[in-house]
Amino acid sequence: MNEQESPEVQARIRSSFERQGLMRHLGARLADIAPGRVSITLAARSEVTQQHDYVHAGATSAIADCAGGYAALTLFDQDSEVLTVEYKINLLEPAAGDHIEAVGTVLKRGRTLTVCLLEVYGLQAGGERKLVANGQQTLIRVDRPAG
Template identity: 45%
Template sequence: MNDLHQRIAASFNAQGLMATLGARLVRVQDGEVQIDMPFAPGLSQQHGYAHAGAITSIVDSACGYAALTRGPVGCEVVTAEFKTNFLRPAIGQRFVAVGRVVNAGRQLAVVTGEVLAHAAEGGDAAAPKVVALMQATMVYVNPR
């Protein structure tokens, strides 16, 4: 694990919501972060799909941590705004949120994200389907 990954992992591991969702940090590289969340009945909405709140939460975090990979050492990020488009019902055994930096300045980062739904693992597993897209602005802040 390199310094960048350790820095992101330390912040990620401090988030109670990610632990509640069963989410885990699976990839950290300059400008991109991936977060995996297994489906669980406790994360469903009334039709049995993964709830939009859970999907939005993991992609917001993936976008925020992607921005943090480009932030000054010692800073953190908070979300200033985001827009999420849901393309289809979130049906799958696990969901992978990918956040990517579009532009990082001194105070703000503009990022995009997507959430991929993965069917059950195995030889006949269908290709992952994009279930949500996000556009977000993250703000670099000094932690207190």
């Protein structure tokens, strides 16, 4: 087992996620943590939908951004944090389903900049999974603030 798969890295990612006020406000849940890959789910409740009952693009992009950031963070040491420098998301279909799932996957890890693939799927109760958004993100590694 390498460091990225360690219980310490899992705990660090979970602890950081729990401090995310927006994720808590949206009701998002950390679903899976693997080296260079993180997924986050969000139930399609009325509080996160738009006027046509699809999950709002803002909620869709927020969990995609977060999934990519945590995917990158799995590859850095405990003294590191990441911040989004930029991201672009394409909304391919209305975000329909009982839940949506954002998957962030590291495409290229650098010492300073890391690039991630972002994918968001609509999930139906019967298990059907449909790609509703995709994008790309650039993150910068920064030192964890003291304190």
